[in-house]
Amino acid sequence: MTEQRVVIGVDSSTQSTKALAVDIDTGAVLGEGRAPHTVSTGAGRESDPEQWWRAFEEAAVRTGWAERAAAVSIAGQQHGLVTLDAAGAPVRPALLWNDVRSAPQAAELRAALGPAELVHRTGSLPTAAFTAPKWAWLRANEPAAADRVAAVRLPHDFLTERLTGEAVTDRGDASGTGWWGPDGYDKDVLDRIGLDPALLPQVLAPGAPAGAVRPGTALREGTPVAAGTGDNMAAALGLGLRPGQPVLSLGTSGTVYAVGRTRPVDPSGTVAGFADALGGWLPLACTLNCTLAVDRFAALLGRGREEVEDGGSAVVLPYLDGERTPDLPAASGLVHGLRHDTTPGQLLQAAYDGAAHALLTALDDVLRAGGEDPAGDEPLLLIGGGARGRAWQRTVLRLSGRAVRVPDAQELVALGAAAQAAALLTGEPADAVARRWRTAEGPVLEPVPRDTDALERIGDTLRRAGALQGAPAEDR
Ligand SMILES: Nc1ncnc2c1ncn2[C@@H]1O[C@H](COP(=O)(O)OP(=O)(O)O)[C@@H](O)[C@H]1O
Numbered sequence: 001m002t003e004q005r006v007v008i009g010v011d012s013s014t015q016s017t018k019a020l021a022v023d024i025d026t027g028a029v030l031g032e033g034r035a036p037h038t039v040s041t042g043a044g045r046e047s048d049p050e051q052w053w054r055a056f057e058e059a060a061v062r063t064g065w066a067e068r069a070a071a072v073s074i075a076g077q078q079h080g081l082v083t084l085d086a087a088g089a090p091v092r093p094a095l096l097w098n099d100v101r102s103a104p105q106a107a108e109l110r111a112a113l114g115p116a117e118l119v120h121r122t123g124s125l126p127t128a129a130f131t132a133p134k135w136a137w138l139r140a141n142e143p144a145a146a147d148r149v150a151a152v153r154l155p156h157d158f159l160t161e162r163l164t165g166e167a168v169t170d171r172g173d174a175s176g177t178g179w180w181g182p183d184g185y186d187k188d189v190l191d192r193i194g195l196d197p198a199l200l201p202q203v204l205a206p207g208a209p210a211g212a213v214r215p216g217t218a219l220r221e222g223t224p225v226a227a228g229t230g231d232n233m234a235a236a237l238g239l240g241l242r243p244g245q246p247v248l249s250l251g252t253s254g255t256v257y258a259v260g261r262t263r264p265v266d267p268s269g270t271v272a273g274f275a276d277a278l279g280g281w282l283p284l285a286c287t288l289n290c291t292l293a294v295d296r297f298a299a300l301l302g303r304g305r306e307e308v309e310d311g312g313s314a315v316v317l318p319y320l321d322g323e324r325t326p327d328l329p330a331a332s333g334l335v336h337g338l339r340h341d342t343t344p345g346q347l348l349q350a351a352y353d354g355a356a357h358a359l360l361t362a363l364d365d366v367l368r369a370g371g372e373d374p375a376g377d378e379p380l381l382l383i384g385g386g387a388r389g390r391a392w393q394r395t396v397l398r399l400s401g402r403a404v405r406v407p408d409a410q411e412l413v414a415l416g417a418a419a420q421a422a423a424l425l426t427g428e429p430a431d432a433v434a435r436r437w438r439t440a441e442g443p444v445l446e447p448v449p450r451d452t453d454a455l456e457r458i459g460d461t462l463r464r465a466g467a468l469q470g471a472p473a474e475d476r
């Protein structure tokens with residue numbers, strides 16, 4: 001009998017860490033572990049990297065395979081600024097992707113280097129979400145803390161380094177910093193924000209190993225560790241995505257993306273021109289308000305998530321955390337179009353519609369940015385915590401006009417990390433591993449006519465709400 005080989009894939013996302021133990025040959029999930037994270041509320045969004053590390057070890061142990069896994073890989077939420085001192089301890093909590101306090105620094109960077117130049121260099125127009133403005137924010141607001149920083153990491157790099165002792169990252173996650181381009185770290189951007197490149201990790205070539213598990217962790221010493229990547233890049237691997245297959249992920253963030261063959265360039269800033277984990281591209285649009293915002297509306301209305309009703313003319317812009325797409329960091333939630341006969345269920349449906357609007361109107365641009373035809377008939381792959389919600393599924397069908405496929409496999413980010421770990425051992429590309437595991441299979445929901453009235457109503461409200469939502473005068 002041949003020995004069963006199992007890898008562990010990890011998703012260190014905003015709300016929790018999820019770990020899966022996966023059989024390399026069959027893709028069967030043999031064990032699962034989960035541990036929650038704490039995110040600060042109020043003005044900023046911060047988490048303690050030490051809690052991520054504890055959650056990682058706990059989730060990995062809960063899979064039941066921590067001491068037997070043949071390889072490991074860690075994917076993580078993108079963009080977060082992790083600052084470490086000379087001993088490798090966090091200088092302060094990490095500034096997360098959905099912390100909009102860095103919006104002024106993003107605007108300064110855009111003004112200093114120019115949108116076209118920045119997009120040409122780094123692939124994206126930085127918003128508050130990107131790591132570069134976060135570093136600039138730290139220098140401006142907490143200079144003493146910035147002075148103590150001996151290493152700057154992203155969430156997944158921090159965990160990989162704790163596990164292996166190696167200061168490495170991958171091109172996918174690096175592409176969300178705002179200081180990386182295809183030729184490496186961008187000296188002009190780093191100079192502008194006052195960040196010494198010596199503080200940054202080495203960007204590994206696609207498929208290269210990060211190292212091996214060091215002594216003293218919950219995992220077996222010497223276990224090979226893959227490079228890991230950003231969570232959206234990992235989900236693309238986990239679905240075995242081919243160019244032109246669009247994905248919509250419904251989690252704390254809403255994201256819409258597709259693998260592209262050409263380097264994406266969108267000076268409007270709607271589509272970020274991320275790199276994928278393999279050597280290609282991952283044009284992506286991201287919102288700050290997705291499942292949590294809709295759940296908050298349900299709670300305010302005293303209704304369950306699925307208690308929605310059709311009809312009515314209410315519009316909800318559920319920008320409870322400010323917003324990134326559209327780029328309105330100072331925005332807040334807005335309800336418009338209420339009438340005497342508006343029901344709570346209609347208002348809740350309007351919150352779903354408002355959360356899905358920017359993602360589904362960006363979908364065509366995402367496909368175009370990657371050199372793909374938006375008129376293609378590939379079903380939209382629906383993933384993330386919200387994908388199993390009936391109300392979410394119906395909203396996406398109505399507002400996309402596309403067929404939607406909901407993969408049976410869950411935790412596609414962790415599965416993508418597992419595929420990366422397996423690829424280290426088998427020599428296959430990680431996306432081919434996931435295709436062999438058939439992770440993208442699942443029921444296809446038939447398309448319905450696109451609800452263009454609802455989309456137009458939301459678009460119109462958004463345009464007219466510009467001043468209230470803090471849009472710059474030239475965009476109103
Ligand atoms: N059946 C469901 N319907 C709608 N939303 C759901 C459902 N199950 C989970 N969620 C939402 O999914 C979110 C978690 O999704 P997940 O993708 O794990 O988030 P993240 O990766 O950002 O931590 C939670 O905000 C929760 O409200």
Ligand SMILES: O=C(CO)[C@@H](O)[C@H](O)COP(=O)(O)O
Nearest residue numbers: 013014077078097251252253
């Ligand atoms: O900022 C982005 C993408 O650019 C987010 O998608 C983060 O990567 C967080 O992801 P989740 O924790 O919501 O999955």
